[in-house]
Every structure is written in structure tokens, then in C-alpha cells.
Amino acid sequence: MSMLALIAPDFSREDAAQARGATCIVGLDEAGRGPLCGPVTAAAVRLFPGRIPAGLNDSKKLTAAARERLHDEILANAECAIAHASVEEIDELNILRASHLAMCRAAAALPTPPCHALIDGNMIPRDFGWPAEAVIGGDALCLSIAAASILAKVARDRIMVGLAQQHPGYGWERNCGYPTKQHLEALLNLGVTPHHRRSFKPVHNILYQEVSVSA
Numbered sequence: 001m002s003m004l005a006l007i008a009p010d011f012s013r014e015d016a017a018q019a020r021g022a023t024c025i026v027g028l029d030e031a032g033r034g035p036l037c038g039p040v041t042a043a044a045v046r047l048f049p050g051r052i053p054a055g056l057n058d059s060k061k062l063t064a065a066a067r068e069r070l071h072d073e074i075l076a077n078a079e080c081a082i083a084h085a086s087v088e089e090i091d092e093l094n095i096l097r098a099s100h101l102a103m104c105r106a107a108a109a110l111p112t113p114p115c116h117a118l119i120d121g122n123m124i125p126r127d128f129g130w131p132a133e134a135v136i137g138g139d140a141l142c143l144s145i146a147a148a149s150i151l152a153k154v155a156r157d158r159i160m161v162g163l164a165q166q167h168p169g170y171g172w173e174r175n176c177g178y179p180t181k182q183h184l185e186a187l188l189n190l191g192v193t194p195h196h197r198r199s200f201k202p203v204h205n206i207l208y209q210e211v212s213v214s215a
Contacts, residue, residue: 007140007141009142010141010142011049011142011143011144014142021115022115022131023115024046024110024112024115026045026079026114026116026117026144027044027117027119027120027145028103028107028145029120031152032177033095033099035160036179037196037197037203038156038176038177039087040098041082041102042084043080043082043147043148043152044106046080046112046144047143048077052077053070055070056147056150058140059149059154060149062150070150071151071154074150075151079110079111080110081107081108081111082152083102083103083108083109084105085105090197091197094199100127104125104128108129114131116133117131118132118144119135120134120139121134121138122136160176187202
């Protein structure tokens, strides 16, 4: 078991930023870098001491029911913004840059501009316009980032459930667009939808094979 699995997120990084003079401290995280389809989604969250929902953690460590409950509690008690980068932007920019674009959009959509941002991962987006620090494994270490991970995950999962109703057979309501066996078999049998990321290898290979056959 990794050390991160044994650690609960806390408010120490937010407290440290406040001690340095920051007044609006936000956490940012994204969901949807690995799937073959759908947008990449980012969330920015400003938590307020005394109004922090109990049980915040990395969204991947929570049940779907816990994520849904915490999603509603976060929205009711924090300043939040959710933003996306489209499939077209993912294919044009690459998934890393697109996820950073979604983060920039989420931070810009907050009702109060950030004084300091805590960003999950090892990179700060190149066009990020506010003071920030990258926190590796931040969704398991930092309460603000954990809250952002929950909002981003729930928002994106809901998008994929909606898309699954338009494109049955791929199992998006269960796999959220990740390359499960059902999803890969549906790609071969049903074809590529407008929501698939053409720059991702399994999708690209199918399209390339179809072009080769038709040629």
C-alpha cells in the first residue's frame, strides 16, 4: 500500500498560503484524461474553514454515492466553478494541454479571483494567470484539491451518462469512456462517434484501418 493511501487530505497547504497573505485560496483538479471519448473536465474550489464537508478525499477513493453526496455539499458550502475542454480541443492541443485549458477556464469562472491556487499534479498550466503551486498527489493530500476532484468527476460522469443515451452500446454510463473491453468491442462493431478522441491510439487505429481498407 502506498503512503498516499494512508494519508487523509488536510488544510495545511491552504493555511500556509493564508499565512503568506493569500485570501482566496483554491484547489484545482481535472477528470477525464484517460478516456477515449468525451471532454476533459476541471473544477476549482474555494473552501471556507468551518464549512468544509466531512469526508472529503480523492474522488477515486470514494463510492459513487459518497461522491454525489459530497458534490452537493461542496456546491452548497464553497465557491466553485466547473469547466471543460472539448474533444476537438483535446485532439488539437493534446490531452495535457487541454486539461490545463479546462483548469484555466475553471479558475477564471470563480466568483472571486484566486490569490493562490493549489493544482493537482506536477505542472502549473503555462497560461495560468494566478499564483499557483503544483501538488503531486494533491487530491489525496489537500482538501481543496480533493473537493475539486469530486466536482470534476461527478460533472464528467453525468456528461457521459447523457452521451450514453445518445450512443447506446459503448457502455459509457458504466465505463465513463475508458477503454474497457465492451467499449473497445463497440468501437470495432459500431464505429467511431463524434465524441471519440481521434488523437487517442485505439480510435486513431480504427480510423486509419478504415481509411486503408477503403483506399
